[in-house]
Amino acid sequence: MDKIKVAFFADTLLENIDGAVRTMYQIINRIPSDRFEFLFIVGQKPEEDLKFKCIEVPTVTIPFNDTYKMAVSTFVKSKLNSDLNKFSPDVIHIATPSILGSFALSYAESNNLLSLSIYHTHFLSYLSYYFRRLPFLIRPSQKLLIAHMQSFYNKCDVIYVPSNSMVEELSAIGVLSNKMILWRRGLDNEMFNPSKRDPDFLPQEANRPVFNILFASRLVWEKNLATLGSIYKKSEELQLPYRFIIAGDGYAKEELEVAMPKAVFMGELSQLELSNVYASSDVFLFPSISETYGNVVVEAMASGLPCIIAKGGGTNDYIHHMESGIICSPNNECEYIDAIELLRRNTALKTKLINNALEYSRGLSWDSLVSKYFSDLEAMVDYQVNQIA
Numbered sequence: 001m002d003k004i005k006v007a008f009f010a011d012t013l014l015e016n017i018d019g020a021v022r023t024m025y026q027i028i029n030r031i032p033s034d035r036f037e038f039l040f041i042v043g044q045k046p047e048e049d050l051k052f053k054c055i056e057v058p059t060v061t062i063p064f065n066d067t068y069k070m071a072v073s074t075f076v077k078s079k080l081n082s083d084l085n086k087f088s089p090d091v092i093h094i095a096t097p098s099i100l101g102s103f104a105l106s107y108a109e110s111n112n113l114l115s116l117s118i119y120h121t122h123f124l125s126y127l128s129y130y131f132r133r134l135p136f137l138i139r140p141s142q143k144l145l146i147a148h149m150q151s152f153y154n155k156c157d158v159i160y161v162p163s164n165s166m167v168e169e170l171s172a173i174g175v176l177s178n179k180m181i182l183w184r185r186g187l188d189n190e191m192f193n194p195s196k197r198d199p200d201f202l203p204q205e206a207n208r209p210v211f212n213i214l215f216a217s218r219l220v221w222e223k224n225l226a227t228l229g230s231i232y233k234k235s236e237e238l239q240l241p242y243r244f245i246i247a248g249d250g251y252a253k254e255e256l257e258v259a260m261p262k263a264v265f266m267g268e269l270s271q272l273e274l275s276n277v278y279a280s281s282d283v284f285l286f287p288s289i290s291e292t293y294g295n296v297v298v299e300a301m302a303s304g305l306p307c308i309i310a311k312g313g314g315t316n317d318y319i320h321h322m323e324s325g326i327i328c329s330p331n332n333e334c335e336y337i338d339a340i341e342l343l344r345r346n347t348a349l350k351t352k353l354i355n356n357a358l359e360y361s362r363g364l365s366w367d368s369l370v371s372k373y374f375s376d377l378e379a380m381v382d383y384q385v386n387q388i389a
Helices: 019-028 074-087 099-110 123-130 135-155 164-172 225-237 253-259 271-280 295-302 333-345 347-361 366-388
Strands: 004-012 036-044 053-056 059-061 069-071 091-094 114-118 158-161 180-182 211-216 242-247 264-267 283-286 307-310 326-328
Touching: 004 019, 004 069, 004 074, 004 099, 004 366, 019 295, 019 366, 036 069, 036 074, 036 099, 053 074, 069 099, 074 099, 091 099, 091 366, 099 114, 099 135, 114 135, 114 366, 123 135, 158 164, 158 366, 164 180, 211 271, 211 295, 211 333, 225 242, 225 253, 225 333, 242 271, 253 264, 271 295, 283 295, 283 333, 295 307, 295 347, 307 333, 326 333, 333 347
Parallel strands: 004 036, 004 091, 036 053, 091 114, 114 158, 158 180, 211 242, 211 283, 242 264, 283 307, 307 326
Antiparallel strands: 059 069
8 A cells, every 4th residue: 555645834843832833743753654654844954864855935023022933935835735746645634724824725726635633722812912012913913823723724624623722713704613633632641740859959048948839831922921920929919938930941031030039030941941840840830821732731741740821722631620730810819829829828729739730641652643643644534535436
């Protein structure tokens, strides 16, 4: 049997830039090369060899967020068409409904090819942050984005969506439910687990015991960093014995450092370093409502770290209030403080949340999820071949 050929389009494949790209690498690192051949078309190539051909497309920096570059295929369409025709793909995998993603979908339609997309990023939730200083642009921008998402995703054959919350939100804006398949996220339980706790990793302060509160994510405003800053400010006013640990980097870091002067900013960490800081902290605090799934939350859960999160987004699918974590109103700093104090003082509750979270996280497996992805590709191609026959 001939190998199934997949043309994989992504604006960036810089592995540790965010959870979306790390998810892509869970697939890339498990490609069964005896059954599949891949061609990667990307805006930012990885430094390492992907073991398959990789074509780089020109990029521009994204407005409001210079961390990311967007692939612009407009001026290289002829070459891309030629390269794709030579490769002769069976399936088009599209990471993002961007300019490059739209080109990929158009190619799939023109050549009667199957198309699959994974919903990685909750774009609609970002607009209120990007236009927070120009609020009159928020509603018009939302309308334009919704129209684009309807058009784009309804032309795809399959959309992998990471949470029921996101399935409901996409359905509400007109994305066809029969296109969507629930495809959650996996976890490396060998990397993230309570055994990584190191008492010396976050040593106690000499003058007083401290309660270590961890926030781990890209430092971008769409992660609700304004509320994080408000929680810090309130805790300082109340003179609570907290030490805020900030793991991650991004364009908002300098402003956040000003807002949280006593916080410990660790910068971007390797997965091993991150596993140590998870397991060595006392609470994971995550006020973001822009998550389609929330990889950092399940990593914290697997590390034995009780989680306090915001109501909203994909994280609410698996954090159950007062059972596997605590859920707060997104922008109410007093609720978060109350939750932190509850866990600091109530050891029995903290233990209960940790145990329930550990039980949930042990059931997450990248191997089974990626196996489903490749099985679905095979089924899609087989179906199309039988339809033609």
